[in-house]
Amino acid sequence: MSKLSNRLMKTSPIVISLVSFVLAILVSCVIMLLCGYDPIFAYSVIIEGSLGSVRSLTNTLIQATPLIFTGLAFMVGKKATLINLGVEGQMYTGAMVAALVGMTPLPLPGILHLLLALVCGVVGGGLAGALIGFLKVRFGSNEVITTTMTNFIIINFCDYLVNYPLKAEGAVAQTNKIVDGALLGKMIPGYQLTWAIVIAVLAALIVKFVLEKTRFGYEVRAVGLNMKAAETAGIKVGGVMMKAMLFSGALAGLCGAVHVTSVGKRFISGFSPGYGFSGISVAALASDSPLGIILAGIIFGALKTGAMYLNMMSQIPTEFVSVIQALVVIFVSAPLLIRALIGADRKPKKGGRSHAE
DSSP: OOHHHHHHHHTHHHHHHHHHHHHHHHHHHHHHHHTTOOHHHHHHHHHHHHHSSHHHHHHHHHHHHHHHHHHHHHHHHHHTTOOOTTHHHHHHHHHHHHHHHHHSOOSSOHHHHHHHHHHHHHHHHHHHHHHHHHHHHHHOOOHHHHHHHHHHHHHHHHHHHHHTTTOOSSSSOBOOOOOGGGSOOBSSTTSOOBTHHHHHHHHHHHHHHHHHHSHHHHHHHHHHHOHHHHHHTTOOHHHHHHHHHHHHHHHHHHHHHHHHTTTSSSOBTTOOSSHHHHHHHHHHHTTTOHHHHHHHHHHHHHHHHHHHHHHHHSSOOTHHHHHHHHHHHHHHTOHHHHHHHHTTTOOBOTTSOBTTO
């Protein structure tokens, strides 16, 4: 086998993600052409709108922040063979709990009030995730179904709260504003970017450390690789699954808590355009790598920011960005197709030479 094929095999997750993203861009270009739009113009506007100035770059990082959190949340569950489609609902739980704590006047210094709001958001999201883990382990319920259903329950319950008992004055369904001391400060004066992006990066580093350097992380990876072998080795698979869902939900809850204490400054009905589901695309593009999720989150954040600029500068629908996200998941979930395209699955001839040679 050629040296090139050897390298491709060794770096297959990275190569598959890269090729998947490129293919998603190319296929979306074809779709744009078929719909009568100019893809070169569209992507040039997207790049300008997401990276062309300090303001556009800060907006990209703002959009990337929740995607990093939700990508991490989905990835942690997947590492333990759990498909956590409830990230959206767990994020809402964390956001609502953090907003309640943040808007309540407390005899605490500002930083402690903020930390309390964030911690409560983490606990709220974690408990929502742990419930799914408990139902999975205790009753054998399918986590895809339970997480999907709990999304509806949590989101609608939060909407009820902000439309009735917790509704602030005015026409918008939202809570009262979080007190100033419990808000995350801005990183750059004059711009909307807050320290939330730093928290997201730190969360990715913590997840990487936990998964690679702790006993819990080892158990999660063991369960993910071979559940029966892990059980034979003495690992309590049920307990690991529950802890993984607790960890996943906690990250989603932190996402919601960070959002309401930075961008939202209160809980607003329908604040999420689907961050929890976009996290699936982010984790897929990153090949379930915590550090890769940072880069993938920024890439999708740039696409979202650029799409908004594209909407202002042309008549091209912004839904093409959603098409790109969907295509990334499709291509990443078909690794054999990607391997065939890059020639990494070709069998070597006798004497160690591949067909490519």
